[in-house]
Amino acid sequence: MNIERIQQRILDAEKLQIIGNNSQLKSTASNTLDMSPYAGFIGYHPDELVMTVKAGTRITEIKSILEHKGQILPFTVQHNDSATIGGAYSIGSPELRDAVLGVKVIDGQGQILTFGGQVMKNVAGYDVSRLLVGSKGRLVAVCEISFRVLPKAYANTVKTTITPNIDSQSQVRERIEYGLKKVFDPKGIFI
Amino acid sequence: MLITQELSRSLPNNIVIQGDEMTRPFECDALSMYQQKPLAVVLPETIDHIKRAIKLCKTNNTPIVTRGAGTGLSGGALPLENSIVLGLSKLNKIISIDPIAQTAIVEPGVRNIAISEAVSEYGLYYAPDPSSQIACTIGGNVAENSGGVHCLKYGLTVHNVVAIKMLTIDGEELILHRNDSGLGLLALMNGSEGLLGVITEITVKLTPKPAAVKLVMAGFEHVRDCANAISNIIKAGIIPAGLEMMDQFAIGAAEDFAHAGYPRDAQALLLCELDGDEVDVQQELDKVLLLLSGASLIKVANNEKERLSLWQGRKSAFPAVGRLSPDYYCMDGTIPRRYLADVLEKISHLSLRYGLRVANVFHAGDGNLHPLILYDANVPDEQQKTEEFGTEILKLCVDVGGSITGEHGVGIEKLNAMCHQFTPAELAIFHQIKDVFDPKALLNPGKAVPTLHRCAELGNMHVHHGELPHPHLERF
Ligand SMILES: Cc1cc2nc3c(=O)[nH]c(=O)nc-3n(C[C@H](O)[C@H](O)[C@H](O)COP(=O)(O)OP(=O)(O)OC[C@H]3O[C@@H](n4cnc5c(N)ncnc54)[C@H](O)[C@@H]3O)c2cc1C
Numbered sequence A: 001m002n003i004e005r006i007q008q009r010i011l012d013a014e015k016l017q018i019i020g021n022n023s024q025l026k027s028t029a030s031n032t033l034d035m036s037p038y039a040g041f042i043g044y045h046p047d048e049l050v051m052t053v054k055a056g057t058r059i060t061e062i063k064s065i066l067e068h069k070g071q072i073l074p075f076t077v078q079h080n081d082s083a084t085i086g087g088a089y090s091i092g093s094p095e096l097r098d099a100v101l102g103v104k105v106i107d108g109q110g111q112i113l114t115f116g117g118q119v120m121k122n123v124a125g126y127d128v129s130r131l132l133v134g135s136k137g138r139l140v141a142v143c144e145i146s147f148r149v150l151p152k153a154y155a156n157t158v159k160t161t162i163t164p165n166i167d168s169q170s171q172v173r174e175r176i177e178y179g180l181k182k183v184f185d186p187k188g189i190f191i
Numbered sequence B: 001m002l003i004t005q006e007l008s009r010s011l012p013n014n015i016v017i018q019g020d021e022m023t024r025p026f027e028c029d030a031l032s033m034y035q036q037k038p039l040a041v042v043l044p045e046t047i048d049h050i051k052r053a054i055k056l057c058k059t060n061n062t063p064i065v066t067r068g069a070g071t072g073l074s075g076g077a078l079p080l081e082n083s084i085v086l087g088l089s090k091l092n093k094i095i096s097i098d099p100i101a102q103t104a105i106v107e108p109g110v111r112n113i114a115i116s117e118a119v120s121e122y123g124l125y126y127a128p129d130p131s132s133q134i135a136c137t138i139g140g141n142v143a144e145n146s147g148g149v150h151c152l153k154y155g156l157t158v159h160n161v162v163a164i165k166m167l168t169i170d171g172e173e174l175i176l177h178r179n180d181s182g183l184g185l186l187a188l189m190n191g192s193e194g195l196l197g198v199i200t201e202i203t204v205k206l207t208p209k210p211a212a213v214k215l216v217m218a219g220f221e222h223v224r225d226c227a228n229a230i231s232n233i234i235k236a237g238i239i240p241a242g243l244e245m246m247d248q249f250a251i252g253a254a255e256d257f258a259h260a261g262y263p264r265d266a267q268a269l270l271l272c273e274l275d276g277d278e279v280d281v282q283q284e285l286d287k288v289l290l291l292l293s294g295a296s297l298i299k300v301a302n303n304e305k306e307r308l309s310l311w312q313g314r315k316s317a318f319p320a321v322g323r324l325s326p327d328y329y330c331m332d333g334t335i336p337r338r339y340l341a342d343v344l345e346k347i348s349h350l351s352l353r354y355g356l357r358v359a360n361v362f363h364a365g366d367g368n369l370h371p372l373i374l375y376d377a378n379v380p381d382e383q384q385k386t387e388e389f390g391t392e393i394l395k396l397c398v399d400v401g402g403s404i405t406g407e408h409g410v411g412i413e414k415l416n417a418m419c420h421q422f423t424p425a426e427l428a429i430f431h432q433i434k435d436v437f438d439p440k441a442l443l444n445p446g447k448a449v450p451t452l453h454r455c456a457e458l459g460n461m462h463v464h465h466g467e468l469p470h471p472h473l474e475r476f
């Protein structure tokens, strides 16, 4: 599967439900956009502590590649063996968000967009790659993710418990989140 | 009634400042080549003052430029002719400290270093340490997502902020927390350069002071050897608290200024700081010393005095270089570190081509370059030549997969460079995000994101000496 295929699916669709490995979502919808075939490693530079992967790559696979170089993920994903990094990103956690450096996504109008990069420090433009952590497949299809990794020696700094989310809905927040949904998916195709 | 009159009438005495003389201190930030006086400066003492000012400005369609200490290096707090400046320096209280949770709640005008000073008695500090930390405010730090020497290990501002309170352009309060479910709105506010809201309260994460700190200095005969040494340290599983590099020009300038004992003949100098438990630090130090075997000179600071003295050279590198030239221009590109030696080589070629000297100071651990271009603004064309040179350096950074700014922000300064890093579709998304928060574009308008128009013009026209055709025409 290549990125143009995903783009075409989005351009052709009226409604789409994005799935990773469907491991938690358990979607039974017929019009799914299955991201799991879009998998594989794009770049890994252990001495820069940066990895870039396609969104369908499984967490277990990422962990085993890191293991070979004595490195670890700086966040914990509550997952079964089939969970993908794209799914984990789209569900989100504060620690995963901390580790994200950049993303390539396709928005609801089929535009391929890149935000952030492969560097630790980058304050050009709004931090969209961290904003979209937690977007639950409703704003964009996440295609590629760059994130920071850690040497094994720092395992004790990685939180192993899942941080409970605060449900902080307010009218202002709702309005902003709705506005942002419209920015990325004006036609409302991602359900 | 004029907005200035309305503000004066609705706010207590001494809050609203007007007149050329009085507003002069606010006409620029630390990028002093751009200057503009605002209609008025509002210096609120309470959140309610801010709310009232925002409300009046909104009704009158008057733009608001929020300001912390004005130490920004990209013109972020530069006033607009028709704007007010909302200066938050009087909101400088530390509201509470929780030594158990290791957090502190502070007002936006609190200076960065004041937090570390206040929590020191609990064995804690606030980790992000921009070199401007004695002056810059925490509100400004959040708005710029500032970094510092220690962010390789301890993260940027975005990693050290637990929650904020902000006011929208409607004057509504929004509380954003790290653990909020849903989109990363707190992360979005970090680095938003005053375009999305006014940050009124910040809960910061505090870090325990390390038991032991060791600093190693190493000199190298070749830049490439130094770059390799850095890679090897990280590959060995060590994340130094600080990992800073300087080139020969910067070494010489810093040595003349601070007499830190730097090796003038070295082509590159590395400062590597390790911190943590006594035992761990010693083990790491032993490893690092082995990995630095390619260095021509190695020195470990034996005591705190020596350590601070070795840092002094690096910390005074900007003023030290500044002494050698009437003016200098500080760049802030980032690159994937593996391209370090290549990029430095290209910068030195460009330096020859432009006939302008460059000193390189570098947050090496995280790939953040600070080339300092030396120039003389009184020499005709030299400032333009400098900006053009700077733009080429930033393009170079983007072309190897880096960014035009690692920590200083886009502000007014890097609008053109943004056109190189982002496509029109991506820039359009940025504008739409702003629109969600601020549909009338009253919060720091014109900063941080260039208009598509501007980029189109830049792309289509030959830019002579960085000068746009018809410079008198407004560019939206
Ligand atoms: C209801 C629910 C609650 C969860 N709670 C937690 C939790 O508390 N803590 C935790 O760490 N993990 C949690 N998870 C994450 C879960 O454990 C898996 O890590 C995650 O779902 C990835 O699995 P998957 O790849 O099969 O994704 P799926 O289960 O297929 O999808 C998960 C979500 O991500 C979206 N998605 C998947 N891939 C992409 C993509 N490439 N682009 C855009 N959107 C995509 C889907 O639309 C869906 O909303 C939760 C997941 C779900 C569905």
Ligand SMILES: Cc1cc2nc3c(=O)[nH]c(=O)nc-3n(C[C@H](O)[C@H](O)[C@H](O)COP(=O)(O)OP(=O)(O)OC[C@H]3O[C@@H](n4cnc5c(N)ncnc54)[C@H](O)[C@@H]3O)c2cc1C
Binding pocket: B029, B030, B065, B066, B067, B068, B069, B070, B071, B072, B073, B075, B076, B077, B088, B108, B129, B130, B131, B132, B135, B136, B137, B138, B139, B140, B141, B142, B143, B144, B145, B146, B147, B148, B149, B193, B194, B195, B197, B198, B199, B200, B318, B407, B408, B444
């Ligand atoms: C000598 C020197 C060294 C420096 N070293 C570093 C360094 O090592 N690392 C680094 O990252 N930076 C550095 N800087 C740049 C600068 O200090 C930082 O960007 C700092 O965070 C700016 O803080 P400030 O309070 O001065 O903000 P200002 O300059 O007043 O404002 C900066 C931006 O933030 C916005 N803003 C300010 N407060 C708020 C608020 N409460 N709500 C919303 N928006 C707000 C403004 O509108 C503006 O766009 C240095 C600057 C100097 C002069």
